Amino acid sequence: MSKNNRELDIIVYGATGYTGRLVCEYLNKQYGVNGDVKWAMAGRSQDKIDSVREEMGIPADVPTVVADSKDLASIKTMVEKTKVVLTTVGPYQLYGSDVVAACAKAGTDYVDLCGEPAWMHEMIAKHQADAEASGARIVFSCGFDSVPFDLGAYFLQETAKEKTGSTMPRIKGRVRAMKGTFSGGTLASFKATMAAAAKQPEMMKVLGNPFALTPGFTGAAQPPGTAPSYDEDLGSWSAPFVMATINTKNIHRSNFLLGHTYGENFVYDEMMLTGPGVKGEEMAKAVAADKSMANDPRQPGEGPSKEERETGHYDVLFAGSNDKGDNIQVSVQGDKDPGYGSTSKMIAESAVCLVKNPNAASGGIWTPASAMGSLLIDRLQKNAGLTFKVEG
Template sequence: MSDFRELGIIVYGATGYTGRLVCEYLNGQYGVNGAVNWAMAGRSKEKLIAVRDELGLSENIPLVVADADNADSVREMVARTRVLITTVGPYQLYGSDLVAACAGAGTDYVDLCGEPAWMHEMIAAHGDAAKASGARIVFSCGFDSIPFDLGVWFLQEAAEERFGAPMPRLKGRVRVMKGTFSGGTLASFKATMAAAARQPEMVKLLMDPFALTEGHAGVEQPSGMAPVYEEELQSWSAPFVMATINTKNIHRSNFLLGYAYGKDFVYDEMLLTGPGQQGEKMALAVAEDKSMAEDPRQPGEGPSKEERDAGHYDVLFVGSNAEGQTIKASVKGDKDPGYGSTSKMIAESAVCLLQHPGNVPGGIYTPAPAMGGLLVERLQKNAGLTFQLED
């Protein structure tokens, strides 16, 4: 990005629950007006001041007023910064003008989106503009889908080094997940379900694992929708609620990486529930759980700091090939996935783009092809994630 920008990073949605956590993290990790040079943005200057003071942040942090319902204010905001973080969802309701503005202005963009129908729409509408302007638009820079997308990338890099080829079959299995989904994630889920009810054709897109690969379809994929006992893992596996978005993002990563995982790549995600009758019982209970659709939490609500700090997660990845070779890797996070870890991941994604302006050309990305090992290194150094191979 050759043109001068006043700011390095703007956090849009800074007065919301997750936005506040992002601001706290940037302040603690990078200070004020240093190399990162970040600002807080939202609809109300008075509320921005109140939140800044409530968090004990410096008065030197710039405040930017912008409203998602006012396209002119959005364009003015993105023209001031090199990277925009937005935590304002559901993105299908509040994100379209932001993506359009960033793609047009050459401003890099990161979000927490888990809304594949909207992402599909944005790729079609603004992909060419982002390529032309140099804007790197990176969706899904939180728990969906960084640990999964980069976990697959990490394993495949190791497989290339060990075996000289990627693993054509890869399983993502959540071993531990202590914490809650964010109110924003729940709102996005409900908005997507409401949109699908109005537009039945959207259901087909939501069910398609290759919905984000721009017309390029791969081989048939497992559904992951029913409990199954996996002999090699000695455990029952249950459907994992975030697999619907993560699998789409991982297939998009493979597509954007020039099919680095292979054109016959097969991937699915499930939740490990343990062996025996107890494991089976838990897997069945998970499969029948409808609580997410009924959860009353709204965006802006979340757990206490003590609850965030007590959370953590552990995801196992198992790769295999026709020759019987296998390789395992894991990704672990030290905070609850929906808030504590997510706020650190999106902040580090933005800083990664800021500090590596020429690593990839403009376009609409997922985390792995946009940042790959650069982001893995940052997350391990700063954000409490660990990526490791397992015997």
Template sequence: MTNSPSFDLIVYGATGFTGRLICEHLNATYGVNRDINWAMAGRSRSKLEQVRNELGLDTTVALLVADTNDKASLNKLVSMTKVLISAVGPYQNYGSDVIKACVENGTDYVDLCGEPAWMHQMIGEYNTAAKSTGARIVFSCGFDSIPFDMGTYFLQQIAQEKLGGPVCRIKCRIRNMSGMASGGTVASFKATMAAAEKSPELIDVLVNPFALTEGFTGPEQPPGDKKIFEDDINSWSGPFIMATINTKNIHRSNFLLGHQYGEDFVYDEMVLLGSEEKPKKPGEMGFDMSLKPGEGPSKEQREAGFYDIVFYGTASDGQTIQVSVKGDIDPGYGSTSKMIAEAAICLLENTETSGGCLTSAPAMGASLIERLQNQAGLIFTVE
């Protein structure tokens, strides 16, 4: 890192719904400038002051003003911190200059991105430079894609221990879930669709599971776009809206890990719909997609949410391993805000990984699983 930062972490977008929750988690878990020296950043000082007061934070929490339209203010902001948490999306609209500033300053970065076309573009533009400056740019550190990326990584570590090598096939299935997709996720999805309409070549990126693996293409992957009955699970399975981004991130993780999962690795994600002749509809899983940016569920609604994701691994010789990842709170807000905060702290404390445009598993590995279990309410289990 080329700068001499004043802060360990800065939450950029602190006045947004998820940004507020990130600040709330940092305050509740680490206090103010006790264990982690952190600050809040956004476009408006008055809004930052209002949020700091509403959250009951100490007035010593620093408030920093920066605007994505003002490159000088962004450069100044990222030079002041070791890790930037960006909750300012859609990233394709507001995130490119933030990435540029972090890369140029050698500042580590985490976000909540679920926009594969933009990530593909950022990797192409900044991966080499980030390796040079040491900036670790870690995309998708919320519900997309940490439980899925780290669940896959967890299963493969168990496979190494128990089978002596990786499994070549993993089926990820949403076993149960209650919660809401964040308004930012919905806005990002709409922005991606709008961009694809203007630039049809983006559709090739969106439909390609290996869009983020920089030239590597593995075996054909299951489409996951139709309802199917799976005899081995004895259940109907249906499409999962977040599979498009998660599958790309997991193949990138495998790519960045030197193909620890194998070059023949096959992975897909679907929602379990039950064994009945008339299965549930995927939408009945309770994942509400109606929220707008800045909106979100109440504290009671967040605390009533949960998720239960199961991973079925099969080795080339037919041996199987099954693991699960469970979260104790609403996935799109409560769990997401904790996960990104803990990912940022994990980067802060684990300085041995090198720079580049990364995903959670190669950037943080087993130390992130430990943090998520200790501080973010996730449970990783071998079943």
């Protein structure tokens, strides 16, 4: 069936999980049951879906779909009902491969929260051609990894074109502030990736390669970002940022998919600012030595209280420069904790953006910036509590 004639716009697969519930809560509040977005809840158990729907006060006329990653027929049926599958069912390397394959075959658009670069590398190799042929727009990493960073770099380059007539060959992404926790799902993905890498040493090459998601292209040498350093330009110490491994790869893929509009020798790194002086240096060293993520006991489905989500926030600076002495700074801020409150709004708006803009990109495997760019920035600022600001 043509994508345009399908009964649903968006199916939230994983609707009974922690993040899936937040996505459903947001879609219900923002678009309602009688709004112009037709959405449905999907999960493994009808009883569980019904129970979650009642618990969250979601109207009974929101459709439901039973689908299980272990039942390929149910996955095929699900993806053929809708224009977009929004999946929060991770780790994706364990539960996502058949969903991507089915969407790529059926011409169904797809968004996820993936921060698993080795799996993404594999999916691009396996399904890019099918997605191009069917018209499916597959967009990975539509949560905190990597929307604020991918779109932040894109926003800086668009600003640079307006102000200087060209893009910036060097961008520093620097987290200035962040309050919130990583999700249990993010932790599970991290642990699954490390476990897989221990069994498959070739995966370490993918994880360590900033150009792992740009098939056939390797650009300029990139800063490793793995040790504390003092940044003269910004007057602050910087510490390694745990999500740089995935975000940098997505930003280089965006540049690749946008025809290297950032330049073939584009350099990007991402760290966390810890402040000036001895105190800043000590904090940077403490962050670099922190290994708590590997030992965090939380599981998928576990997360913070509503108050913790509501009081979270983040602020990321992007500083661009060129060899002519031009400097441009922009920032991206979010009004909820990054791993849950903001992520659930970002992925929901990514899915709606694809529904509302059927011609935003052709079939293929994309990043948020390369598929949706300014269209998604506008939606996030209007609806999802993000602010994109030119600072200098």
